[in-house]
Amino acid sequence: MDDERITNAEEQSTSVMSRAEREEQAELERIEQSQKEKAFNPRKVTIVDAEGNETVVDMRKKAKFRRQPGDVIFYILDYAFFALFTILCIFPFYYLFINTISDPDMVSRGAVNFIPKGFTLSNYQKMFAVSDMWQSVIVSILRTILGTATMVVASGFVGYLVTKEEMWHRKFFYRFLVITMYFNAGLIPWYMNMQMLGLTNHFVAYIIPGIVAPYNIILVKTYIEGIPGELQESAYMDGASHMTVFWKIIWPLSKPILATIAIFGAVGNWNSFQDSLLLMSNEPKLRTLQHVLYVYMNQASDVTSVTGTGAGDAAARSVAAAKTIKYTISMVSIIPILCVYPFMQQYFEEGIMLGAVKG
Amino acid sequence: MSEETKLPDREPVPGEKTDPGEKNTPEKKKSEKMKVRYTGEGTNKEPAAYLFACQRILALLAFFFIFIPSFNPARISENIRNSISLFTSAVSYSSIVTNFSFQLERGFIDAGIFYLLYAGAIVTVLGIIAAGVGICMSLGNNRVKHVSFMVTIPGSLASLVGLTLIYFSYVQASAVKEIGAMIPVGLPAYAILMGVILVLGVITLLVVPKADPAEDFEMHTKYQLFLMFLPFALLTFVFAYLPLWGWRYAFFHYKPGEVLSMDKWAGSTYFVQLLQNSATRRDIVRVLGNTLAMSALGIITSWVPLAFAILLAEIGNKTFKRFVQTFTTIPNFISWVLVYTIAFTIFSTEGFISNFFGSQLGWIKPGTNYLMSDSHTWLKMLAWGMWKGTGWSAIIYIAGISGIDQQLYEAATVDGAGRFQKIWHVTIPGLMPTFMVMLLLAVAGALSNGLDQYLVFSNQANMAHMEVLDLYVYNIGIGSKGNIPLSTVVGMTKSIVSIVLFFMANTISKLVRGESIV
Numbered sequence: 057m058d059d060e061r062i063t064n065a066e067e068q069s070t071s072v073m074s075r076a077e078r079e080e081q082a083e084l085e086r087i088e089q090s091q092k093e094k095a096f097n098p099r100k101v102t103i104v105d106a107e108g109n110e111t112v113v114d115m116r117k118k119a120k121f122r123r124q125p126g127d128v129i130f131y132i133l134d135y136a137f138f139a140l141f142t143i144l145c146i147f148p149f150y151y152l153f154i155n156t157i158s159d160p161d162m163v164s165r166g167a168v169n170f171i172p173k174g175f176t177l178s179n180y181q182k183m184f185a186v187s188d189m190w191q192s193v194i195v196s197i198l199r200t201i202l203g204t205a206t207m208v209v210a211s212g213f214v215g216y217l218v219t220k221e222e223m224w225h226r227k228f229f230y231r232f233l234v235i236t237m238y239f240n241a242g243l244i245p246w247y248m249n250m251q252m253l254g255l256t257n258h259f260v261a262y263i264i265p266g267i268v269a270p271y272n273i274i275l276v277k278t279y280i281e282g283i284p285g286e287l288q289e290s291a292y293m294d295g296a297s298h299m300t301v302f303w304k305i306i307w308p309l310s311k312p313i314l315a316t317i318a319i320f321g322a323v324g325n326w327n328s329f330q331d332s333l334l335l336m337s338n339e340p341k342l343r344t345l346q347h348v349l350y351v352y353m354n355q356a357s358d359v360t361s362v363t364g365t366g367a368g369d370a371a372a373r374s375v376a377a378a379k380t381i382k383y384t385i386s387m388v389s390i391i392p393i394l395c396v397y398p399f400m401q402q403y404f405e406e407g408i409m410l411g412a413v414k415g
Numbered sequence: 416m417s418e419e420t421k422l423p424d425r426e427p428v429p430g431e432k433t434d435p436g437e438k439n440t441p442e443k444k445k446s447e448k449m450k451v452r453y454t455g456e457g458t459n460k461e462p463a464a465y466l467f468a469c470q471r472i473l474a475l476l477a478f479f480f481i482f483i484p485s486f487n488p489a490r491i492s493e494n495i496r497n498s499i500s501l502f503t504s505a506v507s508y509s510s511i512v513t514n515f516s517f518q519l520e521r522g523f524i525d526a527g528i529f530y531l532l533y534a535g536a537i538v539t540v541l542g543i544i545a546a547g548v549g550i551c552m553s554l555g556n557n558r559v560k561h562v563s564f565m566v567t568i569p570g571s572l573a574s575l576v577g578l579t580l581i582y583f584s585y586v587q588a589s590a591v592k593e594i595g596a597m598i599p600v601g602l603p604a605y606a607i608l609m610g611v612i613l614v615l616g617v618i619t620l621l622v623v624p625k626a627d628p629a630e631d632f633e634m635h636t637k638y639q640l641f642l643m644f645l646p647f648a649l650l651t652f653v654f655a656y657l658p659l660w661g662w663r664y665a666f667f668h669y670k671p672g673e674v675l676s677m678d679k680w681a682g683s684t685y686f687v688q689l690l691q692n693s694a695t696r697r698d699i700v701r702v703l704g705n706t707l708a709m710s711a712l713g714i715i716t717s718w719v720p721l722a723f724a725i726l727l728a729e730i731g732n733k734t735f736k737r738f739v740q741t742f743t744t745i746p747n748f749i750s751w752v753l754v755y756t757i758a759f760t761i762f763s764t765e766g767f768i769s770n771f772f773g774s775q776l777g778w779i780k781p782g783t784n785y786l787m788s789d790s791h792t793w794l795k796m797l798a799w800g801m802w803k804g805t806g807w808s809a810i811i812y813i814a815g816i817s818g819i820d821q822q823l824y825e826a827a828t829v830d831g832a833g834r835f836q837k838i839w840h841v842t843i844p845g846l847m848p849t850f851m852v853m854l855l856l857a858v859a860g861a862l863s864n865g866l867d868q869y870l871v872f873s874n875q876a877n878m879a880h881m882e883v884l885d886l887y888v889y890n891i892g893i894g895s896k897g898n899i900p901l902s903t904v905v906g907m908t909k910s911i912v913s914i915v916l917f918f919m920a921n922t923i924s925k926l927v928r929g930e931s932i933v
Contacts, residue, residue: 127834130729130834131729134726134729134730135730135735137726138726138727138730138735138739139739141739141743141805141806142738142739142742142743144802145742145743145745145746145802145806146742146745148757148760148761149745149757151760151761151767152756152757152760155760164765166765166769166770166771166774166775169767169770169771169775210647213643213647214644214647217640217643217644217647218644220640222636222637222640223637223640223641223644224637224638224640224641225641226640229641229644229648232648232651233647233648233651236651236655236656238914238917239910239913239914240655240658240910241658241659241661241662241906241907241910242658242661242888242903242906242907242909242910243866243885243888243889243892243893243902243906244661244664244888244892244893244899244902244903244906245658245659245660245661245662245664245903245906245907246658246661247892247893248658248661248664248899249654249657249658249660249661251498252483252484252485252498253482253500253653254482254484254498254499254500254502254503264650264654265654267647267650268647268650268651268654270651298636298639298640298643299643323748326750327748327749327750327753328750329750329752329867330866330867334893346750346752346753347752349752349753349756350752350871353752353755353756353759353871379765382756382759383756383760386753386756386757386760389749389750389752389753390749390753393745393748393749394745397741397745397748398741401741401744404744404748405810405814
């Protein structure tokens, strides 16, 4: 009887033990998983002592046990700080937006502060009635598309070429490219050069100087160097030319980095106004949206002539309209970036990381 | 040029791996490559190599001069604008005749002269380009070289024919008084250049031994790669190195729109003026003060993104973290013009601050325009810079934190380290290398604050404290004063000092960290 009981109990206890072991195993796996996930705040730590015994310490419980008023204050301050900073970053955009969709009269009275009043889209209609607005939007879009496309293809191709050790004087030509990042002749010589080349007041002035982008070339080069060389070698063995290897192997494989530089390039092109300001002074038709906005912002309140409200309106009314139209132009320039950004954020972050690798 | 290697008469067709007799294709290919390399190097050692080198250099010059207005051989009249190059003349007929439209309409001038000129320019440009292509091809083996002569020689001949056409149109034009005909420098210069290229082409044709017809069309890989790279090297040269030629404006009394000539030589006048003219000197001191002050403020606050990243890492709620990171980086992606617009909507007379805190709450005097005042200009600029850049600069540190070995934190926890001790002893040392690089780069760029920010925020009221070097160069060069020589002098000095600073930073980095920034 007793024996049976004992064996039974033994059996039970062993089965319990094994279950506990299994649970422990699962727990350990889970801990490993969670440790991988929670990179910053390791909550559960496995400590291995000299004899190889493993102890799991749940830091969360410990932390709860040790949580002091100081910790609570720290968290409150930390969250409050970031909440405030984020509001500081978003609010101006929101404020701009609600002003563009509100009645210009309400805006001029200063009644629009936190919520739009007198909803209307007339500002957007009026904005596109301004004579050179469509033109500048088209110029901006065209330069963004063409400039980015040529830059990406060129960066990809040149980035590939400079990885080729066999190239004639490769080191020299690579340095020849890279040095231009840290050195420039200055604004006036650059301007005089563009003038000498006949690129002032010409659309191609937006595209051609941007084709070779040394920084992006470095990024692509670093990326391509990380692609296993065997892929290229086997292609060469099969008699492929450099062009074929580039288009069929390198181009598809380096799409992540190409996407990253494409997005940076597109944002840069959309935002750049210095070249337009300097080179298109005599050609208002070729000004970019940013440049037109700059001109309007500089005209103080004297945008009434372009709004086409006519002489019949009260002066105050047109001044108000002019102000909201300025806001509307800004909003139109910001919208593409606000729309694109959330989807492309990972690329932006990858981009800055790749840049950091190279320094 | 890579097309040359794929000509159909090539014996072992690539990709024919199924052929039972060709089992050791890779070895065969390799030996073939070796052979090509040998012949490629072989031709280089012959005397013809020097002739080819001369020809290539001359062709490069001829190619560049196509884009330089001063060397335009088609400017056969003083009335043709001096800003158009041979390339422009060959591309657009209207650019040649802009100043003659009236006379042409009335029939005072025979339009045939300009058609002839236009045709001449086109033929010249096409000829030069053909000659250039041929000379590029001459980098191949003898087989390719003999094809290249069939391109180079007719090409240079064609360009000479084009130049002759231009000369004929000059002869016709000199009969008409209104045109004001003259022989441009470029015409004889180009004639000599292309003549020499032609002669060199003929000599090399005779010197280079006849190719074995059984030989393939081949070019050494290194030259193939070089030729593919060449267009980009040319672009870099034109847009990054050629501007250095503009430094000559620092030594001439030059006014916009004039033609530069030696009788305007000024020597070091403008360099001396920079130091001795009291008004200019006062300006420079003020501008340098602004530049260095704003850079110094930037450097002093360069720890802010680091702190931002560390504090953000302490936040446990992932959604909140993501949210913060997304929205604090957005300002980095809008241009300075838009930042100014935003500043305008918030801080101008009728902006948010004035409306809400002034009119509605009555805390401050309504109708204040904070953008038009000169108080705390440096700090305001710093604040805008931080508004725009902090979130973005923090990303690199956020990534750095996730790269720190977790075992370090675990060890610190076991040792009983608290939150701040872990930050101080683990996180900050882990991020230090990145921080040092950023700091060094900031120091190296101390003179280059950029133009955009200060240009858009500057106005009559705050110019005294806003004008940094870049803005000063812009204002005196392109703005109202139009003093190109002085502005070039300032820009030149700045560029040189900047590159010296950069190399110093690089050397420090090498000494301290054992690796360079570049």
